[in-house]
Amino acid sequence: MGNERKIRVGMVGYQFMGKAHSHAYRDLPFFFDTGVVPVMAAVSGRNEKAVQAAANQYGFESYETDWRRLIERDDIDVIDIVTPNNVHAEIALAAMEAGKHVICEKPLALTMDQAREMKAAADKAGVVNAVCHNYRFAPAVQYAKQLIESGRLGRIYHIRAQYLQDWIMDPSFPLVWRLRKEVTGSGALGDIGAHIIDLARFLVGEIDELVSEMTTFIKERPLGEMSGGLNASTEGGKMGEVDVDDAVSFLARFQNGAMGVFEASRFAAGNRNGNRFEINGEHGSIRWDLENMNNLHVYFTDDKAGQQGFRTINCTEAEHPYAAAYWPAGHIIGYEHTFIGLFAETFRAIANGTQVKPDFEDGLRDQAVLAAIEASSEAGRWVKVEQA
Numbered sequence: 001m002g003n004e005r006k007i008r009v010g011m012v013g014y015q016f017m018g019k020a021h022s023h024a025y026r027d028l029p030f031f032f033d034t035g036v037v038p039v040m041a042a043v044s045g046r047n048e049k050a051v052q053a054a055a056n057q058y059g060f061e062s063y064e065t066d067w068r069r070l071i072e073r074d075d076i077d078v079i080d081i082v083t084p085n086n087v088h089a090e091i092a093l094a095a096m097e098a099g100k101h102v103i104c105e106k107p108l109a110l111t112m113d114q115a116r117e118m119k120a121a122a123d124k125a126g127v128v129n130a131v132c133h134n135y136r137f138a139p140a141v142q143y144a145k146q147l148i149e150s151g152r153l154g155r156i157y158h159i160r161a162q163y164l165q166d167w168i169m170d171p172s173f174p175l176v177w178r179l180r181k182e183v184t185g186s187g188a189l190g191d192i193g194a195h196i197i198d199l200a201r202f203l204v205g206e207i208d209e210l211v212s213e214m215t216t217f218i219k220e221r222p223l224g225e226m227s228g229g230l231n232a233s234t235e236g237g238k239m240g241e242v243d244v245d246d247a248v249s250f251l252a253r254f255q256n257g258a259m260g261v262f263e264a265s266r267f268a269a270g271n272r273n274g275n276r277f278e279i280n281g282e283h284g285s286i287r288w289d290l291e292n293m294n295n296l297h298v299y300f301t302d303d304k305a306g307q308q309g310f311r312t313i314n315c316t317e318a319e320h321p322y323a324a325a326y327w328p329a330g331h332i333i334g335y336e337h338t339f340i341g342l343f344a345e346t347f348r349a350i351a352n353g354t355q356v357k358p359d360f361e362d363g364l365r366d367q368a369v370l371a372a373i374e375a376s377s378e379a380g381r382w383v384k385v386e387q388a
Helices: 016-031 048-058 067-072 085-097 112-125 139-149 188-203 335-352 360-379
Strands: 005-012 036-044 062-064 078-081 101-104 129-131 156-164 207-215 220-228 231-241 247-254 259-265 274-281 284-289 295-300 311-314
Touching: 005 016, 005 067, 005 335, 016 036, 016 048, 016 335, 036 048, 036 067, 036 335, 048 062, 062 067, 067 085, 078 085, 085 101, 085 112, 101 335, 112 360, 129 335, 129 360, 139 188, 139 274, 139 284, 139 295, 156 188, 188 207, 188 247, 188 259, 188 274, 188 360, 207 360, 247 360
Parallel strands: 005 036, 005 078, 036 062, 078 101, 101 129, 156 259
Antiparallel strands: 156 274, 207 247, 220 231, 247 259, 274 284, 284 295, 295 311
């Protein structure tokens, strides 16, 4: 590791995703040889006391109170954006203009116009640009991709996908930034629905058209701010309007003829983080659930009569993508490893002068689906997805 080129990271933001990304930077060289080594050079945040504490806890060498200083610094190679969604575009555009590689949390932007501008800027700058759809990098999801691409499932007929949580069901939970349209863009749709949209695109293909419904169950909440993870604190009892969706569902037709049924809700009691999909093809089916993320459930129609049924594959064998980098078979991995896998590909791309997937093109295509869902819900009809 001592002879590898060091790539210095400047991270903007430091809460939930900042912690997840920082952990991945620290563990990445331990598990993967990418040809370069990430160095946690600096973290930026507006609250000096809080960002200094984050720098100390996570292991950054320094901190800034203005993200623009990170971009100005000659010793920063990569800008990692883990902020609320409303500043993704501004920070990414400035970073790419300065020649920095960019890693950006999802969804890529607030609007299609912003996403298009970010994609065009990335193409012009020629820098590595990654969007953080980390669930692609669960070994079981990667193995599902291999099964589909190899033709083992044959023609794909269906995908049904859910992302269900329950952390804002209490009406006294405050009006944090994830519930304010001007900051987040949308509610359950962009926060968690974006993940199942990206997984569907990754595994099945591009969505052609869709019809959707969006709803908000609790219209008003006390003001407050996030205080770490998915926790929050209130600000003295003042109330504010909730102007994003609490839940969304939609039907989709894919370009390859597959049908999709999707649901994202933060009002599904008992579901802490239920990111799930089932895909049905002419020769079999696969099922996956993030809350049991090491297992892929697989059914093949050509199994012998009397022996047919879903089998459980524990995707921790050396034959499963990324799994060999971690522990011996059966020694399961967790949520944090999905970020390590994503960053392994990102820093390998930086080392080799190539591009990583998912990139800003994927972010733009995901954004097009988000926009179509909002348009369909408003119009009450099927809507074509803009093809980026």
